[in-house]
Every structure is written in C-alpha cells, then in structure tokens.
Amino acid sequence: MAETVALAFGAWLHPSLLLILGTLAIPFLRGRVQQGYRLLLALVFLWVVWTIAPGTYGSLRFLGLDLVAGRVDTLSLVFAYVFSLITVIGTIYSLHVKDNVQHVAAFLYAAAAVGVVLAGDLVTLYVFWELMMLASVWLIWRRRTPQSYAAGMRYLLVHSASGMLLLGGIALFYFQTGSLAFEQIDIAGPAFYLILIGFMINAAVPPLHAWLSDAYPEATVTGAIFLSALTTKTAVYVLIRGFPGTELLIWMGAVMALWGVVYAVLANDIRRLLAYHIISQVGYMVAGVGMGTAIALNGSAAHAFTHILYKALLFMGAGAVIHMTGKSKLTELGGLYKYMPYTFLLYMIGAFSISAFPLFSGFVSKTMVLEAAAVDYRMWIWLMLSMASAGTFLHTGLKLPYFTFLGKDSGRRPQEAPWNMLLAMAIAAFFCVFIGVYPAWLYGLLPAPVDYNAYTLDHLFWELQLLLFTGLGFFVLLKHVGGEARISLDTDWLYRRALPATARRVRDRGGAAWQGLLTLARRGIAGFVTGLARHHGPGSLLAGTWPTGSMVLWVAIILAGSLLIYYV
The missing domain is CATH 1.20.5 (Single alpha-helices involved in coiled-coils or other helix-helix interfaces)
Structure with a gap:
C-alpha cells in the first residue's frame, strides 16, 4: 500500500500538502524572520498553484476505495487560483500580527480550501471539508472575547452538522452507485439531498445561513479576510461541480440575494453589514448554478473570483478601521476620511466593485449572471437579482462609507492603517480595477469558452440607471438609513x-x-x-402473639401459597 501511494505522488506535490508542511515551521520562528517566511511560503503556494497543469494526480487505492487527491481542470483551477492569490494578500495584511495560532490556522484553512477544489473523490473532499472547519474556527476564537468564543462554538456546531450530513450522503451515495468519484450527482434519493444540504449550509443558503452573519463579525481583524474568501466559495465550487441545473437552487439563490440586502438595512456593525452582503452576493452564484447553462455557470465562477477579491478588500477596509479605532459600529464612527484617506479610497474601490460599477470587476461578473437569467427567460429571477444589486450599492457602497468615513464627525482621530494593511488592500484594489478594465483575462480562466460582452449599451445603460436612482434615493432618505444601536436577530x-x-x-x-x-x-x-x-417490630402485635416471631408466620404463609400454586 505504501508503495502504491509513493508511486501515485512521486511526480507531483499537492499544493495543500506543501502549505500544510510549510506551516509546521511557523511556531518556531520569530520577528522579521517569521514574517519573511510566511510571505515566502504564501508566494511559493501561489506559484505552485498557478503552474499546475490540467490532469489527474495522486490516484491511489486505499481500503478498497479509489481515491483521487488531485483532479485538475479548468473549473477547479479558477477557484484554486483565487484561493492562492487571497492567501498572499491575507498574509501581507496580517504581517504585523503576533499570533502563531492565527497564522497556522489561516494557512491550514487555505490549504484545506484548495484541497476541496482539487479533490477528485468525495472522501478526499470530506477530509479537507472537515479540516476547513477545524482550522477556520480558530480565526474566530483568537479574538479572545466572550462574544467570539460563543460565536465560534455556534459556528463549530453548525459546520459539524454540515459535515455529518455530507458524510451520511457520501456513504449512501457509495452504497447506491459503488463509486466515490466527485462528478455531477444526478441520482435520486436521500444521498442527493443529504449532500446538497451539506453543501448549502456552507454556502449560507437561507434558512441555513445565520452562522455567517453571527460568526464573521466576531472574528479577528485579519482572520475575517480568510473567512470572507474561502468557506462560501468552496461551497459554490462544489455546487457547480455536483449540482448544476438543480432548479431549486435558482430560487434559493434569488432569495439569498434579497435576504442579505434586507438584513443589511438593520445592521449597525460594519462587518455584520458586509457579512450579510456575502450572503447576498453568493446568492447570484447559487442562482447561476441552478440555471445550469454555460453562461450561468461561467457567471457563477467569475463572480466567485471577483467576489473574493472585492469582499476581501471591503473586509480589509473595515478591519483597518477597527484596528485603528477599536470601534465597529456605524453609530460610533464618522469623519474618518480626514485621518485614514488611503483606507477610505481603497475601500471605495471595493465598494464600486461590489456595486457593479462599470470599469470595476463586479460589473463584468454580476452582469453575466443577470444575462444568463435574461436569455433563459427567467423574468422574476432577473428582477430579484437586479433589486438585490440596487440594495448592495445602497448599503455597501453608500451607507457604510458615508457613516464610517464621511457624515458627522465622531471626534475620533486615528492614524492611517499600517503599511502592510494598505499594501494588501492596494493589491486587491488593483485586481478589482484590472479585471473591470480587461475582463478578457478573467474570462480566459473560466471553465467554458466565453461568448459574452459586458460592455454593451444595454448593460451600461441599465446598470448606470440603477446606480443613479439608488444613489438619489439614499440621499433623499439619508435621515432614515443610518445605523441603529441594536442587534437584529435572524434565523x-x-x-x-x-x-x-x-x-x-x-x-x-x-x-x-x-x-x-x-x-x-x-x-x-x-x-x-x-x-x-x-x-x-419488637412491640408489635405479631411479635407479642407468637414468641417465635414473625419469621415463622411468613414461612407458613409462603409455604401455603407455594402448595396452592402447585396443585392448582
């Protein structure tokens, strides 16, 4: 068996294994040496992922099961590319942090995410799926507050349930088909739904979504960058791989898109607002998976790619504010643009991207999903997604930056964010603009050939019109859209x-x-x-009547009863 494994892996080193092994040295290093090592490890990981050739690697037979640790194709690569890129960005953003547990957890989390998207069988996928859970929860706990500990425990319980459902579905799938290959799951029965629900929990599909808005705002400032990028997007990948064309996902995705923006209205914590918009944006991807057409699946993959970058940029901007002020509520902030101008500028690039402004990355991916709904004659889905797009600009592009950086001066005088935070934000901002200006680069990475042009007059006119009227509505209703000092419970x-x-x-x-x-x-x-x-007792009636005591009486009673039973 050992010889078989060695032959299978002899010519190929799994990128996840490289990162996991490299992570073992982190606790033994200190200071600038450790900072340099972590950055070098992330860059090597990026290089290894971006140089993988399509093919099948790491095939082996273990305990009678055919396993494939590395199935590399265009679909898995587009997700692996952006996961490795965000690992570098997140590492730069966290260079100032002195917390070995957090650094180890972040790298293991990224390694597990890449392991999921490269897994060619369901058992390998499940192993990395569980490693993601075990690593990511530490990015919540390491904030070391009572709230983060409680949120981390709830996060762990929800994702443990996801893993149990997934494992049960895999077992039933194997008994039903005799195969563990991870391809489109098109069988009928409990296995289909158990695996689907396990994936939907990680995708934060309502009503199985509240773990995200509960846990992400309580994570560490740097850990939230990895959280915003990896868990929900690995779920999008497995849905694209396993459940394309599942009609249920169309409506669930559309509901997600609206659900997130509605609850963002009620959010006062800046990272909770952004967390709800993760749910909303993933809704576009889930709806695209459900439509199942080539343009829809390309749109889901493209939107996952762009979302990871602009959402990380938004969380980095919010994290910089929290790091420098110690505050995270809209009602406690305001007027910070004077003291954190670079953070404000970089945040707005992310805000324009998520709001689908032309020349920014979100425009070239979000409109692809909308186009898929339009050409498939799904009028109500198109309308729901368009409404969600307006809500995204209203809250992430207008409400959050206005009440955080502009608006009434809160009296706080923070310094600008550290250089490494700004550098990480600048790298993410570069890709947001680059992809928006030159979408052909991203389209060339997608799993199917792309015959789509985002910059048509129809797309431009509709999107600019939507943004214009949303902005007008915001300023007309400015007194009514600010944050309120309350927590709104979800499911x-x-x-x-x-x-x-x-x-x-x-x-x-x-x-x-x-x-x-x-x-x-x-x-x-x-x-x-x-x-x-x-x-x-000694003075009882029985004891006084028979000197021999009550024992003789009860022996006689028992003997008589026995004889009666025998003869009857």
Missing part, C-alpha cells in the same frame, strides 16, 4: 434565544416535577417502613 434566533429558553423552561419544570416525584417516593418508603415496624 439564528432559534438557537440563540428560542432553544436555550426552551431548555431552561424544561429544566425548571422538569426539576419541579422531579422534586415532586422524589417527595412522593420518600413518603411512600417512609410509610412502608413505618408499617413494617408497626406490624413486625
């Missing part, structure tokens, strides 16, 4: 409030009932003992 109300309250009520009522039962039992036992003492 997580069920496990944050309802279930604990129910458990406490059951415990309290059950405790009272149990005490009643114990009281009755004690009284019954006491009465029984008292009766025995009254009839069989």
Whole structure:
C-alpha cells in the first residue's frame, strides 16, 4: 500500500500538502524572520498553484476505495487560483500580527480550501471539508472575547452538522452507485439531498445561513479576510461541480440575494453589514448554478473570483478601521476620511466593485449572471437579482462609507492603517480595477469558452440607471438609513434565544416535577417502613402473639401459597 501511494505522488506535490508542511515551521520562528517566511511560503503556494497543469494526480487505492487527491481542470483551477492569490494578500495584511495560532490556522484553512477544489473523490473532499472547519474556527476564537468564543462554538456546531450530513450522503451515495468519484450527482434519493444540504449550509443558503452573519463579525481583524474568501466559495465550487441545473437552487439563490440586502438595512456593525452582503452576493452564484447553462455557470465562477477579491478588500477596509479605532459600529464612527484617506479610497474601490460599477470587476461578473437569467427567460429571477444589486450599492457602497468615513464627525482621530494593511488592500484594489478594465483575462480562466460582452449599451445603460436612482434615493432618505444601536436577530434566533429558553423552561419544570416525584417516593418508603415496624417490630402485635416471631408466620404463609400454586 505504501508503495502504491509513493508511486501515485512521486511526480507531483499537492499544493495543500506543501502549505500544510510549510506551516509546521511557523511556531518556531520569530520577528522579521517569521514574517519573511510566511510571505515566502504564501508566494511559493501561489506559484505552485498557478503552474499546475490540467490532469489527474495522486490516484491511489486505499481500503478498497479509489481515491483521487488531485483532479485538475479548468473549473477547479479558477477557484484554486483565487484561493492562492487571497492567501498572499491575507498574509501581507496580517504581517504585523503576533499570533502563531492565527497564522497556522489561516494557512491550514487555505490549504484545506484548495484541497476541496482539487479533490477528485468525495472522501478526499470530506477530509479537507472537515479540516476547513477545524482550522477556520480558530480565526474566530483568537479574538479572545466572550462574544467570539460563543460565536465560534455556534459556528463549530453548525459546520459539524454540515459535515455529518455530507458524510451520511457520501456513504449512501457509495452504497447506491459503488463509486466515490466527485462528478455531477444526478441520482435520486436521500444521498442527493443529504449532500446538497451539506453543501448549502456552507454556502449560507437561507434558512441555513445565520452562522455567517453571527460568526464573521466576531472574528479577528485579519482572520475575517480568510473567512470572507474561502468557506462560501468552496461551497459554490462544489455546487457547480455536483449540482448544476438543480432548479431549486435558482430560487434559493434569488432569495439569498434579497435576504442579505434586507438584513443589511438593520445592521449597525460594519462587518455584520458586509457579512450579510456575502450572503447576498453568493446568492447570484447559487442562482447561476441552478440555471445550469454555460453562461450561468461561467457567471457563477467569475463572480466567485471577483467576489473574493472585492469582499476581501471591503473586509480589509473595515478591519483597518477597527484596528485603528477599536470601534465597529456605524453609530460610533464618522469623519474618518480626514485621518485614514488611503483606507477610505481603497475601500471605495471595493465598494464600486461590489456595486457593479462599470470599469470595476463586479460589473463584468454580476452582469453575466443577470444575462444568463435574461436569455433563459427567467423574468422574476432577473428582477430579484437586479433589486438585490440596487440594495448592495445602497448599503455597501453608500451607507457604510458615508457613516464610517464621511457624515458627522465622531471626534475620533486615528492614524492611517499600517503599511502592510494598505499594501494588501492596494493589491486587491488593483485586481478589482484590472479585471473591470480587461475582463478578457478573467474570462480566459473560466471553465467554458466565453461568448459574452459586458460592455454593451444595454448593460451600461441599465446598470448606470440603477446606480443613479439608488444613489438619489439614499440621499433623499439619508435621515432614515443610518445605523441603529441594536442587534437584529435572524434565523439564528432559534438557537440563540428560542432553544436555550426552551431548555431552561424544561429544566425548571422538569426539576419541579422531579422534586415532586422524589417527595412522593420518600413518603411512600417512609410509610412502608413505618408499617413494617408497626406490624413486625419488637412491640408489635405479631411479635407479642407468637414468641417465635414473625419469621415463622411468613414461612407458613409462603409455604401455603407455594402448595396452592402447585396443585392448582
């Protein structure tokens, strides 16, 4: 067996294995040496991923199962490319952080994400899927607050459920088909739905989404960059691979897109607002998967690529504000553009990208999904996604920057963010503009040939019109769109409030009932003992009547009963 594995991997080193092994040295390094090593490791990881040739690698037979650790094609590569790129950007952004646990967790998380998109079988996918969960939760816990610990525990429970569903689905799939190959899952029965639900949880599809808006705002400033980029997008990849054309996903994606922007209206925490817009933007990708056409699947992959970069840029801008001010509420911020002008400028590039402004990356990917809905004659889906696009600009492009950087001066006088944070933001901003100006570069990476032009008069006119009227509405209603100092519970109300309250009520009522039962039992036992003492004690009637004591009486009674039973 060992010889088989060695032959299978002899000519190829899995990028995830490279990053995992390289991570082992991080705890033993200090200072600038460690900073340089982490950056070098991330760059080598990027180079290895971008130089992989399409093909099948790491095939082996283990315990009677045919496993493929490295299936490299155009679909897996487009996700692996951007995962490795964001690993470099996130590493630069975190150079100033002195927390080995956080650095190790981030690299293991990135390695696991690439492992998922390169997995050629469901068992390998499951192993990396679980490694993602175990690594990513530390990026929440390492903020070291009571809120982050509680959010991390809830995150862990939800994703453990996802893993259990996925494992159960894989087992049923294998028993039903005799194969573990990870291709389109088109069988009928429980296996199909168990695997689909496991994937949908990680994609944050409502009502299975609240873990994201619960956990991401509580993560560390640098850890949130990796979180915003990896978990939901690996879920988009597996949905594209395993469930293209699943009609249910079209409507679930459209609901996601609107759900996120509606709850962003209620958000006061800047990272919670951005987290809800992750749900909204992933909705476009999920809807594209459900449509299943070539342009729709290309649009989902392209939007995942651009989303990782501009969403990371937005989280980096928000993280820089939190790092320099210690505040994260819209109601506590304002007027920061004077003191953090570069952060403000770079954030706005991300805001223009997510809002699908022409010449920015979101425009060339989001309009592709909208076009897929239009050419497929899905009018209501197109309308719902367009409405969500307006909401995105309203909150991420206008509300958050206005009340954070502009608006009423909060009296805070922070310094500009550290150079490494600004450099990481600048790299992400460059790609947001580069892809928007030259979309052919991104289109050339997509899994199917692209016959689409984002810069037609129809697309430009519609998008500019949408943005113009959204901006006008924002300033007309400016007094009513600001943040409010409150937390709005989502479906997580069920496990944050309802279930604990129910458990406490059951415990309290059950405790009272149990005490009643114990009281009755004690009284019954006491009465029984008292009766025995009254009839069989030294001064009892029986003891006084028969000098030989009650034992002879009971022996006689038992003997008579036995004879009666025997003869009857």
